[in-house]
Amino acid sequence: MATSDFVLGGLASVGATLFTNPIEVIKTRIQLQGELAARGSYVEPYRGVxxxxITVAKNDGLRGLQKGLTPALYFQFIINSFRLSIYTKAMNMHWMHDKKGEVSFGLGLVWGAVGGIVGxxxxSPFFMIKTQLQSQAVREIAVGHQHAHTSMSGAFRDxxxxxxxxxxxxxxxxxxxxxxxxxxxxxxTxxxxxxxxxxYDLVTQPTLNSFCSGLIAGxxxxxxxxxxxxxxxxxxNQGIDAQGQGLKYKGWLDCCIKILRTEGIYGMYKGFWPNYLRIAPHSTLVLMFFDELLDLREKYQPKLAHSS
Structure with missing residues (x-):
């Protein structure tokens, strides 16, 4: 895994996150809204994207739309450094190709999953702090457990x-x-x-090809x-007791079962539209930026090597 691929993957995601963090704040709030409550039995301060x-801007100010930005940037840099560098390595080594030499969707799933899990x-610590900071809101529109962090560094200390x-x-x-x-x-994808x-000669221009592929993938x-x-x-985001155990959920499966029992399938898809509006452009930008950065590296690397 080339160090430059690792760094380029991280930089691509940082650029995208600056644009998409506000929708991530909205998504987090909607996902926490009505936690473990039957549909229609709770107040919904966040109705539609x-x-x-407007609700966040009115109550938390415009800066409220960029809550959790710093840990979000760290999170995205780290996870995408691993994901995209592993993807590039697998593609260059033909680990994602079948016996005919064609890119395999199944192998792509495997290597994409490997990169995602590692990253x-x-x-993980930055994702947790990002989530807890993004959920913070004034009392009138607060949802989920409210943590008392004042900054990313303060959250780490707490x-x-x-x-x-x-x-x-x-x-x-x-x-x-x-x-x-x-x-x-x-x-x-x-x-x-x-x-x-x-x-199929549909989109052959490199930048436009990356853009369309990223949009579909997102x-x-x-x-x-x-x-x-x-x-x-x-x-x-859940609170913890004196022993450091979650107050609502014991683990991934317990959380899944409780959501399905109390909120149904609807609960599992809370925040879908803000998630889509964040992921589709974010994925498009990350993958397009990454391809562009790779092209720049390939363009200037021989010149730098020759000059040295």
Missing amino acids: LRAF SYFS IYSTGGIAGLWRGSLAALPRAAVGSGAQIA FGKTKTLLVE SIMSVAITPPDVISTRMY
Whole structure:
């Protein structure tokens, strides 16, 4: 795995996150709204994506739409550094190709899942802190457990002081299915779509090819990732007792069962539209930025090598 691929993958995601973090805030709030309550039995401060934006801006101010931005940038840099560098390595080594030399959707799922799991585990503390900061709101529109963090560094201190290193990785195992499903679907779709668009002479211009492939990959990813994403958000945001155990959920499966029992399938797809509106452009931007950065590296690397 080339170090430059690792860095380029991270930089691509950072650029995209600056644009998509506000919709991530909305998604987190909607996923926590009506937690473990039957549909129609609770107040909904966040009704629809547009009204949710207005609600946050009105009550938390415009800065409220960028809550959790700093840990979100760290999270995205780490997870996509692993995901995209592993994807590039697998593609270059033909680990994602079948015996005919064609890109395999199944192998793409496998390598996408591997990259997602590795990246998700190492970036888990930042995902947890991002979620807890994004859920913070004034009392009138507060949903879910409200943590008293004042910053990312303060959150690290608070969590470490009560749970140690293990506390920083609380909920990390619950995030692995989310990463495996989402990353696998995205990477497999992106690689296969790029090949098919060129093969059938539909979109051959490199940048436009990356854009279209990223948009399709993001759409598929948003459908696949929403249920495990709801579970991850609930697990990471829940309060803990004196022993460091979650107040609502014992684990990933327990969280899934409780949501289905109290909120039904609807509960598993809370926040789908903001998730889609975040993931589709975010995926498109990340994968397009990554391809562009790779092209720049290939363009200037020989010149730098020659000059040295």
